[in-house]
Each structure stands twice: as structure tokens, then as C-alpha cells.
Amino acid sequence: MTSHGTSGPGPAGGTGRPSGYGAADGPASGALTRALAETSLRAVESVGGYAGGVYLRSETPGLLRLAILVGLPGPLFRPWWRMHANRPFPVAEVHRSGQAVYLDDVDDAMRRFPQLVASLPFPFASLYAPVVAGRERFGVLVALRAPRRGEGVSARDRGRMASAAVRLGETLASLTAHGPRAEWNGDPICVQLSSGSAPPVRFGSFDWDLDSGTVTMDGGLREILGAGVTSPCSIEVLTSRLDAEDAYALWAAALQATGEDGRPTVRRVRLKGPDGGLHLLEVSATARRDTPDKDGGPPRTSGRLAGTLVDLGTGLVGSDATDRLPRAILAIDRLGRITYLNERTERLLGRPRGALAGRPLWEALPWFGLPFHEEQLRAALLSDEPVRFLARPERGRWLTVSLHPGRDGVTMVLVPEEDPAGLAPDAAPDRPGRAHGPDGPDGAGRAEDPVHAGDDDLEGEGDRAAALYRPVALAIALSEAVTARQVSAVVTEELLPAFGGRQLAIYLLSDRRLYLAWETGFPQGFLEPFDGVTLDSRVPGVETLTTGRPLFFESMDQLRLEYPGLPLDAHTGARAFLPLIASGRPVGSCILGFDRPRTFSPDERTVLTALAGLIAQALSRAQRYDTESAVARGLQDALLPHQLPVLAGVETVGRYLPGTEGMDVGGDWYDVIETGHDRLALVIGDVQGHGVAAAATMGQLRSAVRAFALGGQRPQDVMRGTNRLLIDLDPGQFASCCYVLLDPGTGEARAVRAGHPQPLLLRPDGTTRLVELAGGVVLGVDDRASYPVTRLRLDQGDVLALFTDGLVERPGTDIDEGIERLRQALASTGSMALSDAADRLIREARQATARPDDIALLLAARWPEAR
Structure with a gap:
């Protein structure tokens, strides 16, 4: 739901360039980005890692986005840029629970988070710390490093991660206090790690007087050459610190630098220094003159040479x-x-x-x-x-x-x-x-000629060649599957092609029996004898579950030898039986069938075992979903009015449409209440969230509004009392509501609004307008909030439309555009019967395949009593 009628800070997220390399634009490109990058780098380096980053909350509730990625290329890890807080990954669990998670190695990760191993089946250790400040949760700090055999994650490294996350939380809280919310709504910013602990590059210089042979050195060169070297000194002292061949090279470079043609040149030579490291020497003449030899020999070259020595470290640099x-x-x-x-x-x-x-x-x-x-x-x-x-x-x-x-x-x-x-x-x-x-x-x-066979791209x-890549898609797709049927369909679409399988069967455990829940590819009726088998039956689907060990048979002959007398199909291919166990609880078993005999490499067995745990978690989640969904639907059916009261001169019609995401039930409601004294209360509300909790809260609020209304309280007091009740019942939960008390005889009405969309009014002449009701804050936020009353009048033939924001909100568009669409649709209903008009108003929403929010609609028309 969205709050209307109140103002507040907007989202602060900035977006990076799609390539993942550039700096972010907008607010996130300043202090927020710098704080995230600095903390990420410090944390990764402090625990000896090679990669890491920060997931930050976004403007979408429950969605974390990767804001900073250290030491890894962003485009290569695009599937992990977004993380829903309800997913079975360590980042999501840390954000939900507020507790750090440390995974020592791939075995530890496989036991606790098989979906992580299935999507990234590589040997690495990982550390996750919540970024919080007080009760506010900003995101998760992550560091990746190589596993340390037998060590695990030390208390010191845990403390370093926790300290870094705490400091970041304090920084983000400070930024939030002086600006917009700390959120991230774009692509991640990639940050390069500093280089490893290579020896530092050092520089030194000298001046060589060719006449006197005196060399004057700076401090940098003396440090490179080692202790015992003073300046000035003779050239022989300098060359004595070098290997003989390098000393001659230095002399040769000096002579070449002075140049026989009188033109100064620059010469470079590589030398081995006293520490064995590689040095680069560059010498150049600063002056030159030829003077006659006193003994009548050839002219002697004199002048000065400048030299620079660079210590490049112990490794070769260059091509x-x-x-x-x-x-x-x-x-x-x-x-x-x-x-x-x-x-x-x-x-x-x-x-x-x-x-x-x-x-x-x-x-x-x-x-x-x-x-x-x-x-x-x-x-x-x-x-x-x-x-x-x-x-x-x-x-x-x-x-x-x-x-x-x-x-x-x-x-x-x-x-x-x-x-x-x-x-x-x-x-x-x-x-x-x-x-x-x-x-x-x-x-x-x-193929006989794999280089030239066919024109395959x-x-x-x-x-x-990518069977061990495809499980990444399975892991991600399973995180989106909600029902058991959706989970089974995902396994069919992703797991079978990944390993070249042709047949799949999934059995679920109930009352110590295995029941067939899904199958594809098997001959018709073949699996019926195995449906409902008890846990003491000697069949591979049972034994893999009771022992917890996967069973692999490279051919049907192997399976027949192990289980003689077992009714099998005519195929000769391999079979894999995988136990479905989630958090130590048996869920069922999975069977993969192949058309031909084949082997299962150790890699494949490892990945299939991890995927079995992943599938089990998804199915376990789906079973809980089915149970909670049934409870939520029962609550909602019981709480929404099945029949609206009828008073002379007023007709009311209500519609409810669940969302297509989550549990398909939520906290939207409508109600019509006879309050006595021939008054009628029109109520519509929207509780934040979906599922059992939202439906239960909706029921409590609906009951509270009815009780206050039947007690004859004024509209403003009804809203105030409901607000205080919600704060007492569930601190942190909030809801919007609109309450209109109507006198059917006169058409006089008094209305209050708590953060809810403004209603629409249709006149008999077909004109429509938005009814401007004074508004207060949403329910559940401020126990001292007041709700001003707006007086209005419904003439005969007027239709008042109350609705929740699910009817007018569309992703990526302004809500005002949705309200305008609804206004035009209401105008088009003309003289339609009120029930037909309600159906037309929600027709477009009913046909939408993706409907993120619930929809409630309440129409009230004032007719002449004789109509």
C-alpha cells in the first residue's frame, strides 16, 4: 500500500552505469557511495578477502540491491544484483534476522544454504554482517575469501566484520538524519581492490662527475644500495655494490650517453641490486667536453652524467x-x-x-x-x-x-x-x-567431427558443455516459485535440461507415506504402484529419503541387480534418486531418469546433492505457503462482508480482488455499517503487507471500526480510536482508511481520511470529480494524531466511489495517472446498474497478469426512495 495525503522524504538511490564500472549518478554518488566503498574495501582487506560489497535496501519493500561490489566484475554477477529479503540466501537471512552469518567453506555453505552452493558451486568462504543502527536495518556487508583449511572464521575476523558493519550503520544513520533515506535503486558500483603486498617501487638518483670520478647520491639511492654507502663517494664504491657484468654495463651506458658525435643521449640498462631485485637505470649527459691528454694520447671525455635508478621489485615488469x-x-x-x-x-x-x-x-x-x-x-x-x-x-x-x-x-x-x-x-x-x-x-x-559438424552456433x-552452469538458473528460478506445482515445473524446465534428463518424478512425504506430487516423461501408469508406499518399503525412492544418501545407477541393469523384482520400465537409461530434506526434516524424494546409460561424475553428484537440498527447501516453503494461504483465505472470507445492508434510498456494492504476488490475500477491506438513527457508515481500508498477518490485522481493524461506529461515535473519534488500537496491537504496522457517515434521507455526509486515496464522485449528468477530503496521517504511526472532518452532500443520482490504491497504482507511472484513468472509467458507466459499474471499474485490473497489490472497491449511490 502507499500512503496518501502525507508528505515525507523521497528515495535517495542513485544508479550506476549499466556496465557496472562507472560512478553513480544522483544523490548516491556522493557521501553515500564513498561510505559504502570505503567500508567494503576496509572489511575485505581486514579479513584477508579478495571480494565483497554491500547490499542496501531499496525503494521496493523487501528488496535489497547490491550497491558496491569490490574485487569482482559487475556484469559477470548480474543475477546476484537483487536479493529479496525472504529468499533462502545468507544475505537475506542476515537482513531478516539482524544476526551475522559466517560460512567456513563450501561444505558449511551446503549444509546451511544449499541454494547458494547451487548458484555459485565454487570453493570459497563468506562472511555476512548486518548493517544496522538501533532498530533501523540498512542492509548487509559481505566479504569473500579463500577457505582456510581447519581454521574457519576466527573470532578476530568476526569482530572486524561486525565493527565495520556497525561503523557503516552509524554513518548511514547520520546521512539519513541530514538527508534522504539511505537506499540504492540502481546498478552496483564496482571498486578495485588495492594491489597485493608487492615490494614498493623505490627511486634514487645520482650525479657523476666524469673528471673526478666522484658520485653524489640522494637518500633514495643510498637506501636502495644498502647500509655502508656514503655520499659523495667514488664511482668504484658505487660499482662495487653491483655484479661485475652490471658494473661494466653502467660504464658502457655512461660512455654511450655522452655520445661520440657530441650529442647527449639517454641510455637505459637493467641491473640487479644488492637485494637481488630488478632495477632500471637511466643515465644522461648533462655536459660534455673533450680535453687533450697530458701525455699526448687521444682527447679525454669529461663532463657530468645524471643517473636515475628505479627499484622495480623482485618481479619482471614489462612485456x-x-x-x-x-x-x-x-x-x-x-x-x-x-x-x-x-x-x-x-x-x-x-x-x-x-x-x-x-x-x-x-x-x-x-x-x-x-x-x-x-x-x-x-x-x-x-x-x-x-x-x-x-x-x-x-x-x-x-x-x-x-x-x-x-x-x-x-x-x-x-x-x-x-x-x-x-x-x-x-x-x-x-x-x-x-x-x-x-x-x-x-x-x-x-560427433564424428566436432569442429565441422553442422552449423550450430x-x-x-x-x-x-554447460550442465554445471544451468543450476544457476534453477537456483534463481526456484527462489521465485511459490506453490509446490510451481517448484515442480521449475525443476522440470531447468534441472532436466541441465543434466540431459528426460524423466522426473517428485514424491512428497505425508503420514509416513510417499505420494506422487509431480511426474513427467514416464510411461502412463508406470508410477502408480509406487504412489503411497510406506517408509518401510524397499524401493530406492524410500531408501534415499530414509538414509539421506542419494542413489545413482548408471544403467537400468544396475538398478535391477540392486532391487530384484522391482517393476521397471523398458528403458535402459540411468537413474538418480535424490533425498529431499530441508533443515533436517524429510520432505520427499526426487527421481531423475535418462534415456541412455551414463556415468555421474563426482562434480555432478555434488551439485545434484546440493540441488536436492535446494528443491527440498523450496517444496517445504511451498507447503507452508499452501497452509498459510488457506488460513489467510479463510480469515479473509470470514471477515469481508458477504452481504451489505440495504437502506431505503441508498444502494451499495463492494468488490475485492487479491493481488497476484505473495499469498494472493492481503489487508484491503470494505464495509457498510448501519449505525442507528438511519445513518450508514461507508468504510474502506488497506493494511500494509500480505498474508496471514495482514489479514488478521485487517480483521481486528474492521471489528474496531464497527464497534466504534455502532457505539455512535463521531467519525473523527472512530478514526482516533482505531489508530490508538492499531498502535497497541502491532507497533510498526500501519494502515490507511476512509470513513464516511451518510444520512440517506438528506444526503448529508461527514468524512474522515487517514492517508487513504481521495474518493471519486459521479454526478447524474456524467461528470466526475475528485472529492477533496481533509486528511490525517495513516493509522498506526502517531498516537496523538487527529483526523479533521469534511462535510459533503450526495444528491439524488450521485455515486460515491471509495477504492484502495491497488486499483490506481501501476509500476513506473504516477498514481495521479491511475486516478485519472479511474475517473474516466467511472464517467463511462453512465446509467449502468451499480453492480455492472463496479465490474467495469475492476475489469482491467482483473485481466492483468501481474497485480502487485490487492484491490478493494466500494460504490454507494443515492437514489430516490421510490426507484
Whole structure:
């Protein structure tokens, strides 16, 4: 619901550029963005992480958005930019509960959050801390790092995360106190981590008097050369700190710098310093003259040389070393931008360095934007283990790609492959998330000529090899499924294609029996003998649930040997039986069937086991939903009036339409009350939220309004009393309401409004207008609120329309536009019967496939008594 008639601060969210690299526009680009970025960087570095960020609340209730992403490329993680607070992910749980979550490794994550492992099946540890200030919840601080075997998350690291989150919460509370709400409504801002602990770059300089051989050095050079070096000193003292070959190189550079033709030049040479590190020396002549030799020899060169020595650290910098390697090498930073490529990469890709350097990998090499290759890059960025896979940049051309991750980025090695079928055994993947070569993980044989077979495009080839990528889509889709039927449909659409399956059956546990809830692909009637089997039956669907262990059979022959006498179909393919267990509670079992025999790799068994837990959680949630939905519908049916009172001279009609999101029931209500003294109270209201809680609150408010109205209280006192009751019943809950007390005989009416949309009035001549009622704040906010009374008159033939905001609100449009549409629709009803007019007003809303809010409508017409 939306509050109307009151004013308040608007949303503060800023949006980043779609690529995820740019700075945000709008309010979020200032102090908010800086605070989020600084805290994220500090937290990630303090716990030894390589990535992290902050999820922040948005203008959409219950929706968190990724505001800052540190150390990872934003476009590669687009599916995780949004997080609903009711999803079974650690970020959502931390925001809901206000309690931190620490996951030591992938096993810990799989036990507690199988959906996380299914969507990101890589070995990493993660830390989540709530960003709060008092009772206000802003979002969640996240840090990712490599698992530390046997250590877990130490108390010190937990304290560092908690302290960072607390400081951020205090900062956001301060920003909110002096400006708009701290929200994020756009794309995330990507922030680069600082480089690792490489030795610092140091500089030193010297001045060399060629006549005297005296060298004057600054402090930087003396520090590089080490203790015991003083300045000035002789050139011999300087060269004594170098290897002999480097000392001669220094002399040669000096002579070359002075130049035989009299023109000064600059010479550079690499030297090994006293610490073994690599130094770059640059010398240049500052003056030169040739003087005769006293003994009659050739003229002697004299003058001065200036020198600069740069300590580059212990590693090679520059392209000359990697240009000599017989491999194409390319490097990216942790935001996915190309930072280096050698000459062989230029030749292999047919692109110059200048056209590739600095660009995101998937823009420079479009084939890296395919889902399967994106998954490999995610694997490298989220783990510290190398990843190797086969890629086809273009038809008829193959590459073996090796990714070697590190804290500051990923180094890639590209090796052309003439015959993919002849790959060495060590080219096969050996960890979750990797490809299984051009075969795909279902073990299907290659085409005779996988390079030239058919005209299938690159993405089709990637799909064949991406069975361990597709569970990402399953994980995300399951988070949106609400009913058990929706969960089963998602599993059918995502899980079966991901693993090449053809048959699926889902059994749910009830009264110690397994009942068939969903099946597809099996022969008609084949599964009937297994419907309703008890938990002591020796069938694989029961045993996988009672033991908690998945069962994999590579062929039907294996299944027959293990379960002799079991009625089986004529297929020869493999079977997988998965236990559906959510939070230690058995839910049911899932059966996957394949047309042909096949093996199940360790990777696939791991992922399928994690997905089984994910499916179980979704089904358990769906069962709770079905139960709560039935309760909520029962409450709502019992509380909404089934018949409106009839008084001479007044006709009333009500309509209620549930939303299509959530539990399809909510807190909208309408009522018509005979208050005595021939008065009629017209009531419409809207409680925040959906589900059992909203329906229950609606019932309490409806009862309160009826009680106050039947007690003969004035409209303003009815509203005041209801407001105080809501505050006492449920602090933090709020509702809007409009109450009109009508005298049917005279048409005189007194109305009060608490943050509710203004009603509309239709005249007999077809004109319509908005009725301006004085308004107070919504119910449940201020126990001292007052509600002014507006007096109006309904003439004979007038129709008053009261409605909730679900009827006029549309995503992305102003509510005034919706009210105008409703006004025009009301004008078009003309002389229609009142019930027909009500149906016309909600017809458009009834036909909408997506209706985020409930709708309540109440029409009251004043007719001549003789009508």
C-alpha cells in the first residue's frame, strides 16, 4: 500500500552505469557511495578477502540491491544484483534476522544454504554482517575469501566484520538524519581492490662527475644500495655494490650517453641490486667536453652524467619476458579488464594490444560472454584454483583456455587445438563448475567431427558443455516459485535440461507415506504402484529419503541387480534418486531418469546433492505457503462482508480482488455499517503487507471500526480510536482508511481520511470529480494524531466511489495517472446498474497478469426512495 495525503522524504538511490564500472549518478554518488566503498574495501582487506560489497535496501519493500561490489566484475554477477529479503540466501537471512552469518567453506555453505552452493558451486568462504543502527536495518556487508583449511572464521575476523558493519550503520544513520533515506535503486558500483603486498617501487638518483670520478647520491639511492654507502663517494664504491657484468654495463651506458658525435643521449640498462631485485637505470649527459691528454694520447671525455635508478621489485615488469614464451598469455584485473597481453596473444587473436588493453574481457573477446565461459571466469575469480576448459571462438577453431587466479587478477593461457578429440587427459576438468569438454557432462559421445559438424552456433555448443552452469538458473528460478506445482515445473524446465534428463518424478512425504506430487516423461501408469508406499518399503525412492544418501545407477541393469523384482520400465537409461530434506526434516524424494546409460561424475553428484537440498527447501516453503494461504483465505472470507445492508434510498456494492504476488490475500477491506438513527457508515481500508498477518490485522481493524461506529461515535473519534488500537496491537504496522457517515434521507455526509486515496464522485449528468477530503496521517504511526472532518452532500443520482490504491497504482507511472484513468472509467458507466459499474471499474485490473497489490472497491449511490 502507499500512503496518501502525507508528505515525507523521497528515495535517495542513485544508479550506476549499466556496465557496472562507472560512478553513480544522483544523490548516491556522493557521501553515500564513498561510505559504502570505503567500508567494503576496509572489511575485505581486514579479513584477508579478495571480494565483497554491500547490499542496501531499496525503494521496493523487501528488496535489497547490491550497491558496491569490490574485487569482482559487475556484469559477470548480474543475477546476484537483487536479493529479496525472504529468499533462502545468507544475505537475506542476515537482513531478516539482524544476526551475522559466517560460512567456513563450501561444505558449511551446503549444509546451511544449499541454494547458494547451487548458484555459485565454487570453493570459497563468506562472511555476512548486518548493517544496522538501533532498530533501523540498512542492509548487509559481505566479504569473500579463500577457505582456510581447519581454521574457519576466527573470532578476530568476526569482530572486524561486525565493527565495520556497525561503523557503516552509524554513518548511514547520520546521512539519513541530514538527508534522504539511505537506499540504492540502481546498478552496483564496482571498486578495485588495492594491489597485493608487492615490494614498493623505490627511486634514487645520482650525479657523476666524469673528471673526478666522484658520485653524489640522494637518500633514495643510498637506501636502495644498502647500509655502508656514503655520499659523495667514488664511482668504484658505487660499482662495487653491483655484479661485475652490471658494473661494466653502467660504464658502457655512461660512455654511450655522452655520445661520440657530441650529442647527449639517454641510455637505459637493467641491473640487479644488492637485494637481488630488478632495477632500471637511466643515465644522461648533462655536459660534455673533450680535453687533450697530458701525455699526448687521444682527447679525454669529461663532463657530468645524471643517473636515475628505479627499484622495480623482485618481479619482471614489462612485456619482454612473456613475449619470449611459446604461449599466448593475457591478464585481467579483478574487474575483468585486460591489463596485459603478449605478442603471441596479439597474433593469435589478430588484434593489436592497443585495441584490447583496458577493455572488459567479454567485450574484447565476445565469446567470453557466453554463459558457460562466464561460469568458468566466475569459478576462477571466486576460488584460488586454476580452471581449464575448451572454447570455440569461431566455427572450426578451438582453444584450450587455462585461468590462473590471484589476488590482483587472473592470468590466462590460450593454446590452439587442432583436434579437440585428442586432448591430453589432464585437460579434463576436475572441480565443480568446470566444463566436461565438448562432450558435455552427460557423457554423450562426440560427433564424428566436432569442429565441422553442422552449423550450430557458439551458444549451442556452450550449452552442451554447460550442465554445471544451468543450476544457476534453477537456483534463481526456484527462489521465485511459490506453490509446490510451481517448484515442480521449475525443476522440470531447468534441472532436466541441465543434466540431459528426460524423466522426473517428485514424491512428497505425508503420514509416513510417499505420494506422487509431480511426474513427467514416464510411461502412463508406470508410477502408480509406487504412489503411497510406506517408509518401510524397499524401493530406492524410500531408501534415499530414509538414509539421506542419494542413489545413482548408471544403467537400468544396475538398478535391477540392486532391487530384484522391482517393476521397471523398458528403458535402459540411468537413474538418480535424490533425498529431499530441508533443515533436517524429510520432505520427499526426487527421481531423475535418462534415456541412455551414463556415468555421474563426482562434480555432478555434488551439485545434484546440493540441488536436492535446494528443491527440498523450496517444496517445504511451498507447503507452508499452501497452509498459510488457506488460513489467510479463510480469515479473509470470514471477515469481508458477504452481504451489505440495504437502506431505503441508498444502494451499495463492494468488490475485492487479491493481488497476484505473495499469498494472493492481503489487508484491503470494505464495509457498510448501519449505525442507528438511519445513518450508514461507508468504510474502506488497506493494511500494509500480505498474508496471514495482514489479514488478521485487517480483521481486528474492521471489528474496531464497527464497534466504534455502532457505539455512535463521531467519525473523527472512530478514526482516533482505531489508530490508538492499531498502535497497541502491532507497533510498526500501519494502515490507511476512509470513513464516511451518510444520512440517506438528506444526503448529508461527514468524512474522515487517514492517508487513504481521495474518493471519486459521479454526478447524474456524467461528470466526475475528485472529492477533496481533509486528511490525517495513516493509522498506526502517531498516537496523538487527529483526523479533521469534511462535510459533503450526495444528491439524488450521485455515486460515491471509495477504492484502495491497488486499483490506481501501476509500476513506473504516477498514481495521479491511475486516478485519472479511474475517473474516466467511472464517467463511462453512465446509467449502468451499480453492480455492472463496479465490474467495469475492476475489469482491467482483473485481466492483468501481474497485480502487485490487492484491490478493494466500494460504490454507494443515492437514489430516490421510490426507484
